Amino acid sequence: MIEKIIEYFGKFKLLSEAEKNVIRNGTEISLLKKGEILFKEGAIPKDNYFLIKGCIRQYYLKDGEEKTSNFFTEEEWILPFTSVENNGRSKYYIECLEETHAIIANDDEGNDFLDEFPEFRKISQSILEKEIVRQQNELAKYINQSPEQRYIDLQKNRPDLINRVPQYQIASYIGVKPESLSRIRKRIATDLRSKK
Numbered sequence: 001m002i003e004k005i006i007e008y009f010g011k012f013k014l015l016s017e018a019e020k021n022v023i024r025n026g027t028e029i030s031l032l033k034k035g036e037i038l039f040k041e042g043a044i045p046k047d048n049y050f051l052i053k054g055c056i057r058q059y060y061l062k063d064g065e066e067k068t069s070n071f072f073t074e075e076e077w078i079l080p081f082t083s084v085e086n087n088g089r090s091k092y093y094i095e096c097l098e099e100t101h102a103i104i105a106n107d108d109e110g111n112d113f114l115d116e117f118p119e120f121r122k123i124s125q126s127i128l129e130k131e132i133v134r135q136q137n138e139l140a141k142y143i144n145q146s147p148e149q150r151y152i153d154l155q156k157n158r159p160d161l162i163n164r165v166p167q168y169q170i171a172s173y174i175g176v177k178p179e180s181l182s183r184i185r186k187r188i189a190t191d192l193r194s195k196k
Contacts, residue, residue: 001029001052001053001101002023002024002027002029004052004075005023005027005050005052005103006020006023006024008050008075009023009120009123012122012123012126012127013122013123013126019117019119019120022117022120026113027103028103028104029052029101029102029103030101030102030103030104031099031100031101032054032056032096032099032100032101032102033096033099034096034097034098034099034100035095035096036095036096037093037094037095037096038056038078038094038095038096039080039090039093039094040090040093041060041061041089041090041091041092041093042089042090043089043090044087044088044089044090045080045090045094046106046107046108047080047104047105047106048077048078048079048080048104048105048106048107048110049072049077049078049102049103049104050075050076050077050102050103050105051072051073051074051075051076051077051078051100051101051102052074052101052102052103053074053100053101054073054074054096054097054098054099054100054101054102055071055072055073055096055097055098055100055161055164055165056071056072056073056078056094056095056096056097056100057070057071057072057094057095057097057165057169058070058071058072058078058092058093058094059092059093059095059169059172060091060092060093061093066169066172067172068169068170068172068173069092069173070138070173071097071158071161071165071173073158073160073161073164077127077131078094079128079131080094097164097165097169098164110124141153142175147174147175147176147180147181147184148184148187148188150173150174150175151170151174151181151184151185151188152188154170154173154174155188167181
């Protein structure tokens with residue numbers, strides 16, 4: 001499984017054998033249990049997660065109801081951006097939907113690693129930039145797309161989630177109730193049949 005992170009880093013920079021060995025020797029993979037809450041609203045998260053295998057959900061609690069805002073799967077990072085206004089406290093929950101294998105690095109360990117191996121700074125910066133852009137794109141989709149468009153986008157770009165995640169969480173993610181999601185799915189299926 002360590003080779004997965006080496007392969008991932010290799011997308012950002014051609015790694016020497018010495019750099020690959022630094023990753024092999026300095027990386028530990030953690031097993032996170034299905035249903036485990038990694039952190040809650042109000043916590044001050046210090047850990048970053050890179051998913052090797054599994055699925056994790058981000059959600060908010062509003063008036064006692066869970067509002068799913070993101071899903072993370074293989075080769076994705078969970079970088080808990082928190083605001084200064086909120087004293088670095090999380091406004092959301094992070095929950096494992098499946099048994100998950102992940103690399104966990106807290107901020108202090110990450111900084112120590114980059115001080116010791118500065119050749120990885122460029123990779124770290126590229127990953128951070130990519131994640132910021134990804135989050136901005138997710139927000140733009142949510143603002144600019146209808147729930148039906150969001151579901152079609154999900155089918156097109158993340159089809160694995162449709163079968164991995166409970167439908168009520170998919171409904172919450174696109175911003176509708178489960179019964180509305182059922183109507184959206186029927187409408188899409190009817191449209192597809194009519195085009196054949």
